[in-house]
Amino acid sequence: MAIDETVHRHKYLLDEDEMPTAWYNLVPDLPSPPPPALHPGTLEPAGPDDFAPLFPMDLILQEVSQDRYVDIPGAVLDVYRQWRPSPLFRARRLEQALETPARIYYKYEGVSPAGSHKPNTAVPQAYYNAKAGVTKLTTETGAGQWGTALAFACALFGLECEVWQVGASFDQKPYRRLMMEAFGATVHRSPSDLTAAGRAVLAEDPDNPGSLGIAISEAVETAAPDPGTRYALGSVLNHVLMHQTIIGEEALLQLDRAGESAPDLLVGCTGGGSNFGGLAFPFLREKLAGAMDPVIRAVEPASCPSLTRGVYAYDFGDTAGMTPLMKMHTLGHDFIPDPIHAGGLRYHGMSPLLSHVYELGMMEAIAIPQTECFESAMQFVRTEGILPAPEPTHAIAAAVREALACRDSGEEKVILTALCGHGHFDLAAYDTYLSGRMVDEEVTDARFAEGLATVPSVG
Amino acid sequence: MAIDETVHRHKYLLDEDEMPTAWYNLVPDLPSPPPPALHPGTLEPAGPDDFAPLFPMDLILQEVSQDRYVDIPGAVLDVYRQWRPSPLFRARRLEQALETPARIYYKYEGVSPAGSHKPNTAVPQAYYNAKAGVTKLTTETGAGQWGTALAFACALFGLECEVWQVGASFDQKPYRRLMMEAFGATVHRSPSDLTAAGRAVLAEDPDNPGSLGIAISEAVETAAPDPGTRYALGSVLNHVLMHQTIIGEEALLQLDRAGESAPDLLVGCTGGGSNFGGLAFPFLREKLAGAMDPVIRAVEPASCPSLTRGVYAYDFGDTAGMTPLMKMHTLGHDFIPDPIHAGGLRYHGMSPLLSHVYELGMMEAIAIPQTECFESAMQFVRTEGILPAPEPTHAIAAAVREALACRDSGEEKVILTALCGHGHFDLAAYDTYLSGRMVDEEVTDARFAEGLATVPSVG
Numbered sequence: 029m030a031i032d033e034t035v036h037r038h039k040y041l042l043d044e045d046e047m048p049t050a051w052y053n054l055v056p057d058l059p060s061p062p063p064p065a066l067h068p069g070t071l072e073p074a075g076p077d078d079f080a081p082l083f084p085m086d087l088i089l090q091e092v093s094q095d096r097y098v099d100i101p102g103a104v105l106d107v108y109r110q111w112r113p114s115p116l117f118r119a120r121r122l123e124q125a126l127e128t129p130a131r132i133y134y135k136y137e138g139v140s141p142a143g144s145h146k147p148n149t150a151v152p153q154a155y156y157n158a159k160a161g162v163t164k165l166t167t168e169t170g171a172g173q174w175g176t177a178l179a180f181a182c183a184l185f186g187l188e189c190e191v192w193q194v195g196a197s198f199d200q201k202p203y204r205r206l207m208m209e210a211f212g213a214t215v216h217r218s219p220s221d222l223t224a225a226g227r228a229v230l231a232e233d234p235d236n237p238g239s240l241g242i243a244i245s246e247a248v249e250t251a252a253p254d255p256g257t258r259y260a261l262g263s264v265l266n267h268v269l270m271h272q273t274i275i276g277e278e279a280l281l282q283l284d285r286a287g288e289s290a291p292d293l294l295v296g297c298t299g300g301g302s303n304f305g306g307l308a309f310p311f312l313r314e315k316l317a318g319a320m321d322p323v324i325r326a327v328e329p330a331s332c333p334s335l336t337r338g339v340y341a342y343d344f345g346d347t348a349g350m351t352p353l354m355k356m357h358t359l360g361h362d363f364i365p366d367p368i369h370a371g372g373l374r375y376h377g378m379s380p381l382l383s384h385v386y387e388l389g390m391m392e393a394i395a396i397p398q399t400e401c402f403e404s405a406m407q408f409v410r411t412e413g414i415l416p417a418p419e420p421t422h423a424i425a426a427a428v429r430e431a432l433a434c435r436d437s438g439e440e441k442v443i444l445t446a447l448c449g450h451g452h453f454d455l456a457a458y459d460t461y462l463s464g465r466m467v468d469e470e471v472t473d474a475r476f477a478e479g480l481a482t483v484p485s486v487g
Numbered sequence: 488m489a490i491d492e493t494v495h496r497h498k499y500l501l502d503e504d505e506m507p508t509a510w511y512n513l514v515p516d517l518p519s520p521p522p523p524a525l526h527p528g529t530l531e532p533a534g535p536d537d538f539a540p541l542f543p544m545d546l547i548l549q550e551v552s553q554d555r556y557v558d559i560p561g562a563v564l565d566v567y568r569q570w571r572p573s574p575l576f577r578a579r580r581l582e583q584a585l586e587t588p589a590r591i592y593y594k595y596e597g598v599s600p601a602g603s604h605k606p607n608t609a610v611p612q613a614y615y616n617a618k619a620g621v622t623k624l625t626t627e628t629g630a631g632q633w634g635t636a637l638a639f640a641c642a643l644f645g646l647e648c649e650v651w652q653v654g655a656s657f658d659q660k661p662y663r664r665l666m667m668e669a670f671g672a673t674v675h676r677s678p679s680d681l682t683a684a685g686r687a688v689l690a691e692d693p694d695n696p697g698s699l700g701i702a703i704s705e706a707v708e709t710a711a712p713d714p715g716t717r718y719a720l721g722s723v724l725n726h727v728l729m730h731q732t733i734i735g736e737e738a739l740l741q742l743d744r745a746g747e748s749a750p751d752l753l754v755g756c757t758g759g760g761s762n763f764g765g766l767a768f769p770f771l772r773e774k775l776a777g778a779m780d781p782v783i784r785a786v787e788p789a790s791c792p793s794l795t796r797g798v799y800a801y802d803f804g805d806t807a808g809m810t811p812l813m814k815m816h817t818l819g820h821d822f823i824p825d826p827i828h829a830g831g832l833r834y835h836g837m838s839p840l841l842s843h844v845y846e847l848g849m850m851e852a853i854a855i856p857q858t859e860c861f862e863s864a865m866q867f868v869r870t871e872g873i874l875p876a877p878e879p880t881h882a883i884a885a886a887v888r889e890a891l892a893c894r895d896s897g898e899e900k901v902i903l904t905a906l907c908g909h910g911h912f913d914l915a916a917y918d919t920y921l922s923g924r925m926v927d928e929e930v931t932d933a934r935f936a937e938g939l940a941t942v943p944s945v946g
Contacts, residue, residue, distance in 0.1 A: 033561030102492030141872030183869045206914035410642045413600030452911035455665035
């Protein structure tokens with residue numbers, strides 16, 4: 029075989045000292061503010077006090093902040109610096125396999141101890157809670173990336189951590205639970221009989237596979253009445269997306285180092301929106317400032333297409349209806365998505381901030397079925413060597429679609445995407461694909477009608 | 488809780504352009520050459536032709552090379568550069584938890600696509616085979632780190648890959664097999680009924696849990712008669728250890744960047760010796776040149792203590808006796824180690840080159856039982872955040888021992904170790920430990936007598 033002996037550059041690193049020291053808040057740069065969350069009883073805008081049983085005040089203030097930048101505390105910077113800045117890779121071997129003139133870059137968050145982007149917010153959340161004297165955090169997790177990240181962060185700041193994991197993922201991915209336990213967390217299968225919310229679901233359907241909405245209800249119900257316990261959410265909320273902007277801030281510096289003035293396309297997967305917002309918001313800032321004009325495209329799973337098939341309306345963040353009402357693209361808080369392998373994308377709603385950005389026409393969205401995602405993932409792993417988690421296979425599939433279009437058109441587009449985590453705990457999904465047992469999701473209107481009917485009529 | 492807001496430096500990176508471009512060959516720098524391998528029939532020193540059915544000539548010449556440095560080919564450098572140079576971490580939070588004045592550094596090889604140091608040799612082995620027109624490689628694997636690495640390398644160079652995995656690990660770690668399959672490899676449980684060697688073992692004991700020695704026999708038997716197929720070994724041989732020296736070469740540069748003139752202790756785990764040799768040999772070069780004087784300490788599992796309880800004698804590398812005879816520390820080629828979780832350390836013999844270095848008195852060795860290793864691993868994961876593979880838990884346990892001795896003595900020693908892989912596929916081992924089901928290995932003389940009796944009488 030003829031072997032190419034050329035030595036290329038594959039990654040663009042930054043030193044610890046070059047890491048951004050502030051998170052970026054998109055809200056004040058938007059042409060109009062996102063609609064406020066509403067108290068579910070009064071339907072009045074929810075104030076800081078409404079969130080106080082769940083979050084420490086520092087995070088509540090970040091949630092409603094109008095500051096463009098928020099300094100990252102020293103103790104959080106110190107933890108970030110263990111794995112950050114994360115590398116930006118150029119996918120040279122994938123480009124070659126696709127015979128595309130496009131240049132594909134991916135920001136890889138799988139280098140974190142938890143294996144995903146989730147520690148970017150888990151660490152500050154644990155930090156602010158510890159600083160406020162909280163001793164225990166509860167949370168939900170789907171595939172387990174978020175639960176693992178919070179378990180890691182709690183171990184560093186001396187907090188107890190109790191996790192409700194969506195039943196379908198709990199059963200599919202036993203190693204994820206063990207990883208959380210290795211960090212010292214307690215993990216329950218959701219729906220559980222430990223909470224009223226869980227018992228109500230089980231009474232109706234003892235075989236309910238769970239959903240993020242149910243698991244959130246269980247975690248919130250456990251945290252709210254206990255003054256030493258607070259709740260942590262891994263996506264959706266403004267402060268979570270803000271913590272993730274370190275991804276995009278680093279990527280801006282790294283693309284520049286790669287000699288690229290701007291991406292032509294920025295594409296990422298969306299579940300609750302934190303990975304996508306984290307990468308996209310700093311680029312949106314540049315776009316709003318007229319410094320660049322990338323197409324910004326969200327990719328959601330065909331099984332849970334909140335942006336492309338949901339309604340933009342006030343809905344609950346959880347199944348039991350315990351959270352404030354948030355205006356977002358939603359499939360209905362009672363919607364139970366198909367048990368696809370991208371457990372982290374199985375959420376009925378979209379981040380209210382990202383939903384607002386979408387409504388403003390600043391980004392676009394598509395949905396891709398899971399077999400196409402895994403087909404692209406196989407091309408990726410056999411060229412780039414990194415096994416993607418099922419969630420970012422959606423981003424890879426969209427990048428591959430664009431790269432193939434460039435092959436046909438001859439355009440040398442710059443494509444930037446986020447590989448938000450590795451798939452080391454998701455090999456059962458690859459087994460399903462490789463053995464030919466993977467099927468695409470049902471995407472008829474009828475499939476979504478029942479969930480959409482549970483969206484409350486507000487305002 | 489009082490939170491320390493100090494920002495520290497956690498890692499020492501090198502740019503791709505700073506990566507060493509040559510492997511280091513320790514052999515010509517030694518005061519005496521290691522004893523040659525012997526042809527098992529004639530008992531004469533084995534020549535290149537004796538190895539030709541198994542390896543391409545480029546690798547055979549490296550095996551017997553007297554050159555101090557061998558240039559790394561461009562195509563190999565290009566693959567290395569995806570994840571190399573790997574980071575050198577300072578274990579600041581572990582130091583703090585241990586209340587030690589020692590400074591602990593670990594070179595982390597888990598950032599490779601396969602999750603361990605093994606691609607450092609898998610990639611050049613696949614490269615030289617592809618260059619020689621070989622179309623398929625066979626190999627053995629224990630825990631699966633090596634099989635995964637070779638599967639990855641074969642995918643990049645267009646080679647088929649067929650792996651025999653030790654039965655005990657095949658059963659314990661199904662995700663490892665899936666990872667190899669994701670890279671396109673075919674994986675068999677060893678002993679298998681596909682080879683005469685496997686069938687002979689199964690005839691005697693249908694429940695034989697397998698060993699690296701048996702799996703090597705199966706892979707060698709399959710490769711030798713087929714001119715398009717060659718065999719690849721993941722440790723033990725000189726060329727394998729030489730490929731791994733990139734670890735130590737980088738670590739030398741990185742320690743210097745950390746402001747350390749030399750380690751006081753270099754400690755690593757040993758199975759076949761490639762991770763340890765890879766880290767230690769460049770430091771041994773400096774030691775031989777009088778530039779530094781670190782204590783160099785190998786750590787082996789109590790269940791498979793070839794250096795500390797084996798004999799230094801000619802023995803076969805495999806169970807069926809198909810390989811050349813190699814002078815090494817061995818527990819006997821028929822020895823079946825206890826099914827401990829560090830599958831990668833369950834090999835009856837030690838690298839002949841490392842055995843020779845040990846006999847020359849240039850390094851020391853200890854054995855540590857597995858519960859102490861996992862106890863240290865738990866301290867490590869809950870401070871450093873990285874989940875170690877069971878193999879390097881031995882290195883961590885030894886580093887912790889030394890750090891605690893420093894706490895008692897007040898010595899500010901510099902401890903350097905290698906975290907040769909992550910444990911994402913080894914969580915069943917952590918489950919065993921966390922649930923209190925892990926037991927230490929049997930280490931009586933009687934346990935090793937039967938294996939030692941199978942060492943042939945040669946010379």
